[in-house]
Structures are given as structure tokens and as C-alpha cells.
Amino acid sequence: MASLQYIFKRLLLMIPTFFLVMVIIFLLVRFLPGDPAIAIAGDRASDADLEAIRNRLGLNEPMLVQFWLFISNTLQGDLGRSILMRAPVTDVIFERFPTTGFLTLYAVVLSLLIAGPLAFVAALNRGNSWDAAIRTVFQVGLSMPVFYIGLILLTFLAAQLRWFPVGGYGETFFVRLHHLFLPAMTVALYTSAIIMRNLRSSIIEVLDAEYVQFSRAKGLSNRIILGRHVLRNAMISTVTLLGLSIGSMMSGTLVTETVFAVPGMGRLMLEAIFARDYPLIQGLTLTFAVLVSVVFLLTDLFQSWLDPRMRLS
């Protein structure tokens, strides 16, 4: 019951947040330079044509009416037509979404595979040279821009050694795993640097906790202690961190897709910006915001499910 109530409250809080998200996007797009009617019809369109387009888009209405139109259209799933792609924005985004989704999930799996074991090694060897070496490498990783990591992987593993293709996106699942390995690795290296640091300290915190000391004193084996207490607690903090890092992962994906020419939403966003395709910019920004808030919601729910203490606060 308490948990249902929690979910309900959590969803209710999303309404004002989303209202503000819509206000921000609406204002941003209204301030875009240039006349959207000219952007749609082209420079040589007649005044009558331009006027017709303005009327159709509601650009002659007062701001508040325009905002209402924007909200009601969006809620009905109508985000307008992309100027660049000459297709409805929702169709364009739906076409690109699986690529970005696949890349992001792939990156999550890889970053867990990198950060998880290394965080354990660092925490169990706290203070000695193993710990120092692992932390230094990740500290350097955190100072590397995503596009630079991507370019290095691209140059050495794809262009020089030819282990991976230099770009594009495969058809079947396994070809796709191979094609997207380097882009996913790029995002993962960056994300794992964030996770590793916090995971290490949360493991240390649990190792020092009284109940772990007690289990030790009781004579429980190291394996049971690590598996039952440390792993479970480490999982909670990792999931939370991953969830909260979804925004920076999306930012990383945007850059990575550009470096590796992956046809996802991030690359589309840049194309839309250079083409001043304002309905597409609007739609993509909204989609990114929705994705992030859904992940935030899932993180909260997962956390309250794993850790009953959270439900009370």
C-alpha cells in the first residue's frame, strides 16, 4: 500500500515538472532566429503562401494560444513536420530511437562490466598500489572529453587494426553488437569513471559497517559477507548512480554518435540544429527530457523496492 502511495505521489510531482519542461522548450523554440514559415516554404515562397503557413501553424495567434496549441498537439502525439526530413517529427524520432536506445543499454552493460570488478578490486585493496593505480586511471579518464576517447578508439582499433568498422549500424543483433562496440565503449569508459569512484567508496563504507564486522566476528566466510551484504548494498548505489547519470550518458551518446556516424537521435539533434529544423529540435529536446525523467522514475522505484528505508523518507 505504502509503495503504491509512493508511486502515485511520485507521478503527481512529475506534472508540474513537465509543465515547466514544456514552457522551457516552447520559449526556446520561439526565440530561434529566422521565420519558421520561410524555413518551411523556402526563400522564394510568395507572401500569400507564407501567410497561409503561418495561419496553419498558429503563428499569428497570441503567445498563450500558441502555447496551448503546442501542449494539446504534443499530448496528442503531434510534434509537427520535420523540415529537414520532410516527414512527421514523431515518425523521424521513432525511426532513430531504437539506435540510441540500443547504444545506451549497450554502454550501461559495458560500464558495469568495467567499473564493477575494478571497484571491488580497488576497495578490497584499499590504500595499496592496486587501488592507487585503478583510481589514477579513472581520474585521467574523467578528464578526457568523450569525443577524444571516441577518436582514439576509432583511430587505433578501427582504422589501424581494423578490428571494428569505422562507422554505421548493422542489421542483425550480433552484427549490431560488433558495429556499435566502439561507440558503446566510448560512452562506457566515460560512465564507468563516474560509477567506479562512488562504487568504491560505497563498498568501503559497507565493509566498515558494524553489521559486516559482526558477521566477520561470527565467523561467516568472506564469500557470504561479500555476496549477502556488500554486493546487495553496492547494487543499490550503482543503480541509483546509473539512473542519475542517464543525462550525462545521453550527452555522451550525442557526441559519440557524431564521432562514429551512428544514425541515432543525438546525431539527428545536431543535424537539426545546423539545418534550423525547429520542429525537430523541439521534438528531440522533449524526447530526451521524457527519456531522462522515465529513467529517474524507474530508478526511484527500483531503489525503494531494493531498499525499504527509502520509502519512508
Added chain:
Amino acid sequence: MSDVTVSQTQQALKKSKLQIALRKPGFVIGAIIIGLSAMLAIAPGVFAPYDPNLISYLEVKQPPSWAHPFGTDMLGRDSLSRVIWAYTVNMQMAILATVFAMSFGVFVGALVGYYRGIADQIFGRLVDAIITFPFLVLVIAVVAVLGPGLVNMYIAISVVGWVYYARLTRAEVIAQMGNDYASAGVVMGYSDRRIIFRHLLPNAITPVIVYWMTDMALAILLGSSLGYLGLGAQPPQAEWGVLIAEGRNFITTAWWLSLMPGIAIVITGLGFSLIGDGLADLLRPRT
């Protein structure tokens, strides 16, 4: 406990924080890196061996040598000189992309933290809304509105970034208000302005300063990313992201063009984070 040990302990406590800081290798290395970077940024002409814009068609895409330690680019310009001149722009990013966001954010955060009420409620929802956008997506959307370029990039980063400072300051101010000295100020009849800016803020500012250091490192990463994407500094300006983007097309034949500016980014970013970590260790009260 004898008198001697007491005075020794007191002396140890009196040791300035700077002295403690200088014993931490990370902090010292960070300070040296940033000190040297600042020198390069202030007087690049003194350190750069060549004019960064000197085009020489006889020396196109030469690999690193004694004459050109970082090689030359597709127009025969000396890469080392271009990387050094870029220090001016990239170090400027660390300051200009963060200072306005910090000042405004601290101001707003202190006010909503002190007064709470309806403004705080609205602020809370605004923070929720802004952190719902991936940072880069919102920044490039603002750049799209303003147009590419350095100044617009600073505006875009500040417009989005102040929220993080405000959130941090608000939380700190609220925590400080639980202390007796804050209530004492109210009892003494001090003005709100005096309580907020003379009493609460000086005590609440420490985590903000630590975050500022990390944020400067992030500003350089973000600024060079935008330069790389064509939304920040514009060529022919020497900026690390732009330099890496220029070298991208020759990555298999002239790898040094992209590799070298990246090393400058990593070292500078590392410098700021090491200082930030050092400050965090130093300023956070140990329990």
C-alpha cells in the same frame, strides 16, 4: 596530559591550511599544472616557438620533429604553437563559463534557502525541470537559439549551469540555519541581508568552491566538445576542440594533429580536478 603536549597540540591545530595542503601530492601537482597553464594562457607569445597562424605550404602535415615537436597541420602551421595559443581560449572557458553561473546561482540559492515559501517551491520544480534535460542537449539547444560562437556558448552554459550552484547553495544555507549562530543573528535583530550574506553564506560557501573547481574542469571539457561539434569557438581560432576537429580528417595520415590538443585538455582537466579533490579533503570537516 602535561603542559608541553597541550601546547604542541595547539600548535598543530594552528598550522595553516595551506601548509597541510602543500603536503598532499595531488593538490600540489594540480596547483603546478594550473599555475603553468595560467602562464601559458596569459603570455602564449612568450612560450610558442612560432606564429600560430603562419601558413607554410612547404611544411604541410610534417610529423613531430625537433623543429616542430607537435608536427605541423594541413596548412603547415606549427601545432605546438597552436596548442599553446589555445590555452588562452580554453583557460578563459574555465572562468567565463562558470563565474556568472556561480554568482547568480549562489545568490538565488541563498535567497530561496533563507526565505523558503512559494519561491522555494517554484525553484524546486524549476530545478527538476532543468535536470530533466541532458545538460549538453539543453546547452546546444540554447546555442542553436543564439547562434554558434564563444560568447554565445558562455551564455548557454551559464543559463543552464547556475541551477546546480543554486541547488547546492540552497541546501547548505538550510543546513546552516539549523545552527545557533543563525538564530542568534535573528534574536539580535540583524537585517536579513546581514544574516544571509555576512553570516550564513561564508559558512555555506565551502562545498560551492569545491564544486566550482570540478565545474571548471567540466567547462573545459564541454567547451572543447562544443568547439569540436562546430558550435563553440570557430576556426581559424586555435581552440583544443577545434584543433582536434581539424585533425579528424587526417587522423590516419597525421594522427598528431588530433592527439596533441587532447593531451592538453586531459592535463588541464586533471589539474582542476586534483585541486578540487585536495580542497574537498581539506575543507570538509572530518568526523
